[in-house]
Amino acid sequence: MNFLTVKDAKLRNQVCLVRVDYNIPLDEEGNITSDFRIRASLPTINFLKEKGAKKIILISHLGRPEGKKDKKLSLKPVAFRLAELLPDSKVDFVDDVSGPDVEDAVNGLKKGGVLLLENLRFYPGEEKNSDDFIREIIDSTGATIYVQDGFAVIHRAHASTSAVAKNLPVYAGLLLEKEISALSSALKSPKKPLSLVLGGAKVEEKTPLISAFSKVADKILVGGKIAADGLPKEVLENPDLAGKLYVSEDFDEDAEGNKFDIGPLATAKFADVIKSSKTVIWNGLLGKAEDPAFATGSEFVAKTLGETEGIASLILGGDTTGFVENLLKENPNLSYSLLSTGGGAALEFLSGKSLPGLEVIEK
Numbered sequence: 001m002n003f004l005t006v007k008d009a010k011l012r013n014q015v016c017l018v019r020v021d022y023n024i025p026l027d028e029e030g031n032i033t034s035d036f037r038i039r040a041s042l043p044t045i046n047f048l049k050e051k052g053a054k055k056i057i058l059i060s061h062l063g064r065p066e067g068k069k070d071k072k073l074s075l076k077p078v079a080f081r082l083a084e085l086l087p088d089s090k091v092d093f094v095d096d097v098s099g100p101d102v103e104d105a106v107n108g109l110k111k112g113g114v115l116l117l118e119n120l121r122f123y124p125g126e127e128k129n130s131d132d133f134i135r136e137i138i139d140s141t142g143a144t145i146y147v148q149d150g151f152a153v154i155h156r157a158h159a160s161t162s163a164v165a166k167n168l169p170v171y172a173g174l175l176l177e178k179e180i181s182a183l184s185s186a187l188k189s190p191k192k193p194l195s196l197v198l199g200g201a202k203v204e205e206k207t208p209l210i211s212a213f214s215k216v217a218d219k220i221l222v223g224g225k226i227a228a229d230g231l232p233k234e235v236l237e238n239p240d241l242a243g244k245l246y247v248s249e250d251f252d253e254d255a256e257g258n259k260f261d262i263g264p265l266a267t268a269k270f271a272d273v274i275k276s277s278k279t280v281i282w283n284g285l286l287g288k289a290e291d292p293a294f295a296t297g298s299e300f301v302a303k304t305l306g307e308t309e310g311i312a313s314l315i316l317g318g319d320t321t322g323f324v325e326n327l328l329k330e331n332p333n334l335s336y337s338l339l340s341t342g343g344g345a346a347l348e349f350l351s352g353k354s355l356p357g358l359e360v361i362e363k
Helices: 037-038 042-050 077-085 098-109 131-141 175-187 203-213 223-230 265-277 296-308 318-330 344-349
Strands: 017-020 053-060 089-096 113-117 146-147 170-172 194-198 218-224 244-247 251-253 259-261 280-283 312-316
Touching: 017 042, 017 131, 037 318, 042 053, 042 175, 042 344, 053 344, 077 089, 077 113, 098 113, 098 131, 098 344, 170 175, 175 312, 175 344, 194 203, 194 223, 194 265, 203 218, 203 223, 203 280, 203 344, 218 223, 223 259, 251 280, 259 265, 259 296, 265 296, 280 296, 280 344, 296 318, 312 318
Parallel strands: 017 053, 017 146, 053 113, 089 113, 146 170, 194 218, 194 280, 218 244, 280 312
Antiparallel strands: 251 259
């Protein structure tokens, strides 16, 4: 990894502006349904506190408010949950990202205090990658160091991922370091055999990944809607995939004949390949798993992966990690190497694409 992390930074008495990813799922009443991404940010926050950071200001987005304020997408409930997860720290919240209210909130922080600012995407400047927007945040907070720990957003050229580097030194947080390290190892020096398990509905997202792994993977297993609809001709005829590519041969269907899950033959094939693998990368559910009747394939594969010892297992994508997170609540003995916080970012990294938020981190 050719970049500096918070382990390389002089943190004592620094005001640290930290980009986290608190884009978490909410129910219709605005209640948090999974705090996975909040918990994933704790190691970096605690590290900054332990190393003597003067103040810790967190920034994030939530949902797609399209540059307008939307109370339903406020980060205030996240601040309450974060405070519960940091019982030894007072967590403050301010419903803005710059200006007098932010300045007052920062000035009121005690040494090592934590402050969460409002949703970045309430402001057009974030997605426009505005230098003025991020500079206003920096000026209002008095930040001296920027910590990029929002792995799920580093494939976006936004103010909090790209423009910020014009104004502050940027270091990777512990979560970002962990994710990049695991993905790099799987891509460049995986324990073999390496198997890629793909599902979901968007074949255009998976085609670059199949191409990138065509010479690296030993097996590529495909289920989900992309298997039911059929892969593109250029994928099926790729000579590098000869003997490697397996597309689900049977499906469980509803009364109208819709193929909503991989069938028993495919499920058994997936499980056999997983058991014989040393590295498995899984992205995309293998059926319409929000319906328990069509979650069988995904659940069987998840349990096989979590129960088989000696596998480096990487779970990518919001739907897939969410499914596994829910499964872990009832099956805490299941074990996985990495439950990634980023879907698009992970796919683009593994596909060899440049990531704006990674390129600007200090070398």
